[in-house]
Amino acid sequence: MTRPRFMCEGARPFTRRDFLIATLGAGAAFGFSGVAATAMDHTATDRVPPPAAVDLRFEPTVWFSIDGNGIVTVNIIRAEMGQHVGTALARILADELEADWDKVRIIHVDTDPKWGLMVTGGSWSTWQTWPVFSHAGAAGRIVLIEEGAKLLGVSTADCAARAGAVVAGSRSIAYGDIVKRGNLDRRYTPEELDKLPIKPASERRLVGKPVAALDVPEKTNGTARYGIDAKVAGMVYGRPKIPPTRNGSKVNSFDDSRARKVRGYIKTIVIDDPSDTVPGWVMVIAESYPAAIRAADLITVNWTPGPGATVSEKNILDHAVQQIGRADSGVLLDTGSADTAAAFRAAKSTLEQTYTTATVLHFQLEPLNALAFEKDGIFEIHTGNQWQSLILPTLAKALDRPQTSIVLRTYRVGGGFGRRLNGDYAVPAALAAKALSRPVKMVLTRSDDARFDSVRSPSVQTLRMAFGEDGQVTAMEHAAAAGWPTQIMAAFFMPKGKGGAPYDPFAISGADHWYEVGAQKVRAISNDLANSTFRPGWLRSVGPGWTNWAVESFIDEAAHHTKTDPVAFRLRLLTAEGRNAGSAPNSVGGAHRQAEVVRRAAARAGWGAALPPDTGLGLATSFGQERDMPTWSACAARVRVDRQTGVVTVEKLTIVIDAGTIVDPGSARAQIEGGALWGLSMALYEGTVFENGQVKDTNLNTYTPLRIGDVPDMDISFVESTEVPVGLGEPATTIVGPAIANAIFVAVGARLRHIPITPEAVRLGISNKG
Known part of the structure; x- marks a missing residue:
């Protein structure tokens, strides 16, 4: 052929x-x-619509405008990473505005102080935007009705807004005509916006309803622009030589004699970085990216490595065990009564177990990239980014110029998953462009990307539980040691624990659960060896990815310890009393809502029914990312175990989610599917280790995420609710792993306490059981 x-x-x-x-x-x-x-x-929806015939625009807030053609343009500060965030957020505003959805457009905006905090992570986008966009839409609707009533010559009380028009009986006037003919000079302060009433749930016409996604056409017709697509005239390409350690490496010399034979090779520069973001970096510059790749492979660099050059995964985990063993290490969270000692002294029985997780890479489809250049006194960075507000001060320090003279141009992101919260990759591109005085586009190869990744830290956790009469839980302790991404990259974002010491919430969230366990102590420990060896990163679900692995595995073990059905045991602890009762606006109902998703998941999965040999059903539950925005989640996993090979086959995942109001049903389901499958991938298939200060696996030949042939049946359902919408991007990631481990125990009696769960570990667990 x-x-x-x-x-x-x-x-x-x-x-x-x-x-x-x-x-x-x-x-x-x-x-x-x-x-x-x-x-x-469809036409691309992220482009600014053509100006109206009459150049008028109604813009009551910075978040949207309406032109003389009735086109509603919504400004989106969240990164588009395939999750259709623009569609979800725009419909919040458009619903309150009573806009015609066919006339709604979205723009993903560049950096500007007027947008405030620009960050896409933590499952925050919908939760944080809901009140802002609801009130912004309400403001527009109110003003349009008032002005529409004047133009129609009727009372405001006789008018209503519907589908992009103000209607009074049989008469109506379109929003575009109101913009052309009306006097729309009303502006709202943030304080005024907060006081505006929003519609009751019964009157919503877009939220929770099936509508066309605004960003799909651009992704299917090829017009969507990703960071890797960015180009300007006269640009050159850069590929870095990654130093032997993430921190502290210094360049002694380099030899580019062989690279000079590569057609298109220009030069090699040592990056001088005042921000210390990329110490020891050497950038290879060429006329084309293939030339940069070939030349970089031919260049030798002599480095003095940093102190992490000999560190292994075992060193990091052993150090964590030692930290946990020191009772005075770490920071205590405020969990109410932390006086657990008396309960353990008086206990009829106790249980203690330790759980570990391996290093995990992001491996997003689009490798890291950035195009940088100066134009008209402004330093432009063209790239996809999840936390623009975080990297701008670092760029200012690296470039030695005011932050106000730097702009991040927004592009679609071909997979973020937390990696692009850390915008460190913009720094070397910017410094190379400054050194050369011309545009530089840096693109990392897949292996470069893996070695430069801000990985999810390996973790060690020890949990203890005290039991009184009849197996009643009287106390629980949880100590978790891991690298702290927020401590390293955004220390200002860290809250205070007991005694006033700061801690990284993204390394301990999930441990402060909603179970009633009597006296409770949660200790967050920063693994300083991990922090110095690599730059810990935020990876989808971050801390709950390991804390919930430990909590839900341990809760299952506690149930078996007390000879109680694991579902019944959980329900007995989800009493919604005291601090677990929940409160308005975000956690109304508290632990009762978590109990409900547990009941539903168990029932839908057929909990208690007879199963074939070597087949098990296990359950795990969570509240998602944070206590102040809980997403109540439960998963029942049905697995089959081959005793001879140790291979675990996940046959079905049954997942029930209560995330309050579901704004975008299609996207919500996709988020749960994607999160659950990544949770499955990290539980059974993917993970790496550190060897001599570097990750062992740098490409997909040895780093082996879930393949499509291993995707199980999935039954996903949502609890109908009109409560505040909370996060959906991450919760499902955290419940699948422990549900699988708990199911393996039911199937073959092997208790696994490390992920990823390998066939070798399963075989060993079977041979050692009892």
Whole structure:
């Protein structure tokens, strides 16, 4: 068969759009033409709409505007990473505004102080934006009704807003006409916006309803622009030489004699970084990216490595065990009564176990990249980023210029998952551009990306529980030691624990659970060896990815210790009393809502029914990321274990979620599916270790995430609710791993306390049981 020719002599490069058009055209032969036509008929929605015939614009807040054609443009400060965040957030505002959805457009904006904190992470986007956009939309609706009533010559009380128009009986006037003809000079202060009433849930017409996603057309017709697509005239390409340690490496010399033979090679520069973000970096510059790759492979660098050059995964975990063993290490969280000693002294029985997790890489599809240059006194950084507000001060320090003279241009993100919260990759591109006085586009190879990753730290956790008469829980202690990403990259973001010492919430969230366990002590410990060896990162669900692994595995062990059914044991502890009662506005109902998702998941999964040999059903539950925005979640995992090979097959995941109001049902389901499958991947398939200060696995030949053939059946349901919408991006990631481990125990009696769970570990667990 003749291979397709994507490029011929003298032709322009074959673009992603060309590929999609060719693919869609070919798809017609397989019955996909209807879908393709639908996608291609839409225009890109992230572009600024053409100006109205009359250059008028109604802009009561910074968050949206309406032009003379009735086009509503919503400004989105959250990064688009495939989660359709613009569609979800725009519908909040458009619902309150009573806009015509067909006339709604979204813009993902560049950095500007007027937007305030620009961050996309922590499952915060919808939760934080809900009150802001609800009130902004309400403000627009109120003003439009008032002005529409004047233009119609009727009382405001006789008017209502519907589908982009003000209606009074049989008469109406479109929003665009009000903008053209009305006197719309009203502006609202933040204080005024907060006081505006919003619609009751019964009157919502877009929130929670099926509507067309605004960002799908651009992704299917090839017009979406990702950071890796950025280009400007005269730019050159850079590929770094990654030093032997993440911290403290120094360049002694380099030899580029062999690289000079590569066509297109320009030069090699040692990055001088005042911000100490990329110490020891050498940047190879070439006219093309292939030339930069080839040249970099031919250059030798002599480094003096930093202190982490000999550190292994075992060193990091052993250090954590030693830290946990010191009773005075770490920071205590405020969990009410932490006087657990008396309860343990008086206990009829006690239980103690230690749980560990391996280093995890992000491995997002789009490798890290940044294009940097100065233009008209402004230093522009073109890249995808999740926390623009965090990296701007670092860039200012690195470039030695005011932060106000630096702008991050917004692009789509081909996978973030927390890696692009740390915008460190913008720094070397900017410094290379400054050194060369010309635009530099830096792109990391897959292996470069893995070695430069802000990994999810390995962790060690020890949990203890005290029991009184009849197996009643009287006390619980939880100590967790891991690298602290927030301590390293955003110390200002750390709250205070008991005694006033700061702690990283993203390394301990989830441990402060909603179970009633009597006296409770939670100790967060910063693994300083981890912090100095690598730059710990935020990875989807962050702390709860390991804390919930320990909590829900341990709760299951406690249930078996007391000879209690694991579901019944959990329900007995989810009493919603005292600090676990919940409060308005975000946690109304408290632990009672967590108990409800446990009951529903168990019932839907057939809890208690007979199962085939070597098959088990295990359950785990969580409140998601943080106590002040709980997403009540439960998962029942059905697994089959091959006793001979130790291979675990996950047959089905049954997941029930109570996230309050579901703003975007399709995206919500996708978020739960994606999070659950990553949780499954980290439980059974993916993970790496440190060897000599570097991650062992740097590409997908040895780093092996979940493959599509291993995806189980999934039953996902949501509890109907009108409560405040909370986060959906991360909670499902945390409940799958412990549910699988608990199911393995039911199936073959092997208790696994480390993830990823390997076949070897399962076989060993079977042989050692009892």
